[in-house]
Amino acid sequence: MGKLDEMVALVTGASSGIGATTARELAGRGARVILAARRADRLAEQVAAITSAGGQAVAIEADVADTASLERLAREAVAVYGRVDALINNAGIGSAKRFEIVDEADIERMVSVNLLAPMLLTRLLLPGMLERKRGVIVCVASVAGHVATETVYSATKFGVRGFALSLRRELRGTGVHVSVVSPGFIRTDLTAWRRAPMPGPEVVATAIAGLLTHPRREVVVPASYHGAIAVERLAPWVVDRALGRPRR
Numbered sequence: 001m002g003k004l005d006e007m008v009a010l011v012t013g014a015s016s017g018i019g020a021t022t023a024r025e026l027a028g029r030g031a032r033v034i035l036a037a038r039r040a041d042r043l044a045e046q047v048a049a050i051t052s053a054g055g056q057a058v059a060i061e062a063d064v065a066d067t068a069s070l071e072r073l074a075r076e077a078v079a080v081y082g083r084v085d086a087l088i089n090n091a092g093i094g095s096a097k098r099f100e101i102v103d104e105a106d107i108e109r110m111v112s113v114n115l116l117a118p119m120l121l122t123r124l125l126l127p128g129m130l131e132r133k134r135g136v137i138v139c140v141a142s143v144a145g146h147v148a149t150e151t152v153y154s155a156t157k158f159g160v161r162g163f164a165l166s167l168r169r170e171l172r173g174t175g176v177h178v179s180v181v182s183p184g185f186i187r188t189d190l191t192a193w194r195r196a197p198m199p200g201p202e203v204v205a206t207a208i209a210g211l212l213t214h215p216r217r218e219v220v221v222p223a224s225y226h227g228a229i230a231v232e233r234l235a236p237w238v239v240d241r242a243l244g245r246p247r248r
């Protein structure tokens with residue numbers, strides 16, 4: 001695919017967690033990075049950390065749940081360095097509420113941020129990549145996109161995997177590569193409620209950096225989650241039992 005120090009990468013959800021760490025990792029390896037999210041102050045902190053370490057980065061404030069904001073993001077991102085070679089669709093939100101108490105607005109917001117936005121942003125940036133016969137798109141899904149655990153969240157993550165894996169097939173031979181990263185539990189704001197020890201976002205950032213130069217279909221991080229994914233596929237009733245008692 002080329003070298004990272006020749007790439008321009010756009011990372012969504014780069015104000016914290018996996019996205020911020022990925023932006024720093026890519027910039028540290030020489031890529032020019034565009035960081036997008038809603039919290040401008042957090043983005044500015046990340047850009048300052050990157051530039052003070054000698055890297056190149058620019059922030060664009062954007063709400064990926066808003067189509068006009070997404071269109072502006074795509075336009076401005078291309079304008080910054082003249083092109084976008086790598087798109088990392090990372091922005092995401094979660095909720096583990098029982099389905100009967102999730103309100104309609106929450107469902108729509110999660111589908112919009114986790115599933116619709118990656119598709120729309122990819123559609124906006126793909127024509128330029130196809131024209132240059134060069135590009136990488138990485139979608140951050142989840143182990144919850146293999147193991148059905150969290151209704152709406154799982155629906156969006158199964159969905160984004162379906163989108164990315166199909167697009168990968170559709171784009172074979174074009175020079176544009178599509179990969180999926182499916183993290184298990186990672187220590188970020190999203191999992192702040194969880195007490196158990198978890199790996200930090202660096203493991204996902206390293207996997208994403210690897211995919212930009214050596215695209216693969218899908219990477220599960222940490223790899224130990226392959227076990228749970230295999231059990232879900234081959235013996236889902238084992239997962240039913242492991243996840244708890246039936247409700248009365």
Ligand SMILES: NC(=O)c1ccc[n+]([C@@H]2O[C@H](COP(=O)([O-])OP(=O)(O)OC[C@H]3O[C@@H](n4cnc5c(N)ncnc54)[C@H](OP(=O)(O)O)[C@@H]3O)[C@@H](O)[C@H]2O)c1
Pocket residue numbers: 012013014015016017018019036037038039040042062063064065090091092093094113140141142143182183184185186187188189190191201
């Ligand atoms: N942590 C885990 O265990 C885990 C596991 C599997 C998959 N993932 C996935 O990894 C991705 C990153 O999550 P994280 O764990 O790093 O959590 P995080 O620290 O909460 O980061 C989420 C990022 O998404 C951005 N975001 C949320 N809504 C947005 C919107 N409407 N417009 C633009 N940006 C938005 C947030 O920025 P602003 O709030 O500033 O907009 C933030 O930068 C998500 O897709 C998540 O589903 C995480």
